[in-house]
């Protein structure tokens with residue numbers, strides 16, 4: 001994105017008063033508008049009542065998309081991350097959360113050794129949930145490409161501005177008030193929602209990618225999501241008992257496209273995204289796979305270079 005566009009985006013965010021809650025790997029920022037248009041169309045066209053984002057990650061959709069006619073569910077396996085969203089929702093936890101992050105906000109206070117301890121403690125089930133949320137935010141802020149794994153001296157050197165953090169999180173206390181946050185594997189809420197004709201389920205699992213007909217998992221996620229996990233998920237989506245509308249985000253890959261070839265899923269180009277771990281500004285095309293047809297007028301144009309995918 002050009003510096004001017006970046007500036008315009010920041011101004012727009014400030015005007016809306018809504019910022020992403022936490023930096024995360026695999027964020028969907030560049031595709032938000034397109035995906036929201038697709039969700040909105042699906043909800044109105046099919047008269048739906050409930051929307052579940054079952055791999056929340058950075059929780060972009062419940063942050064920027066509010067459709068007043070639907071109930072909202074957000075699910076994430078990572079306990080620290082989910083506890084962070086719950087703590088924003090709960091006025092009793094909110095103060096403790098921001099004060100806790102404040103304790104680690106001074107530039108250069110957190111060392112690589114501390115960071116490695118925080119990584120372990122935030123995932124330890126004996127750590128209190130709000131403490132895990134605090135550590136998760138600190139580890140996200142001080143890691144390279146927000147991957148919560150590799151310490152970044154530069155970011156730890158900058159510290160965290162607590163007044164900016166509060167300005168960013170306070171609007172979210174209201175925005176999240178009706179979201180039911182769950183800390184499960186996606187399959188638990190999926191099995192409930194899939195039977196409902198009035199549900200839209202959005203699935204954004206750690207991606208698969210195909211190189212020279214060889215499909216592999218993308219790296220960087222602490223909770224591994226194997227090719228076998230993808231197959232189980234896809235088979236659930238295309239099964240007879242799945243009555244809900246389902247949209248799955250992924251890169252183009254042979255495993256998913258095989259379901260398209262067999263007429264079980266639809267595939268659509270939704271935009272170009274930065275490969276966050278590349279550090280080079282490299283972009284690649286993103287796709288959605290759905291179990292219902294999406295009309296062309298809600299989709300972006302396919303750039304000429306990517307027409308060969310179809």
Ligand SMILES: C[S@@+](CC[C@H](N)C(=O)[O-])C[C@H]1O[C@@H](n2cnc3c(N)ncnc32)[C@H](O)[C@@H]1O
Nearest residue numbers: 026027028055056057058077185186204205206
């Ligand atoms: C690609 S990211 C989601 C990105 C998110 N849509 C965003 O815009 O920030 C995938 C997320 O799924 C979570 N995850 C991994 N395995 C999971 C599982 N079995 N069930 C639920 N969430 C899982 C990871 O912790 C990660 O936060």
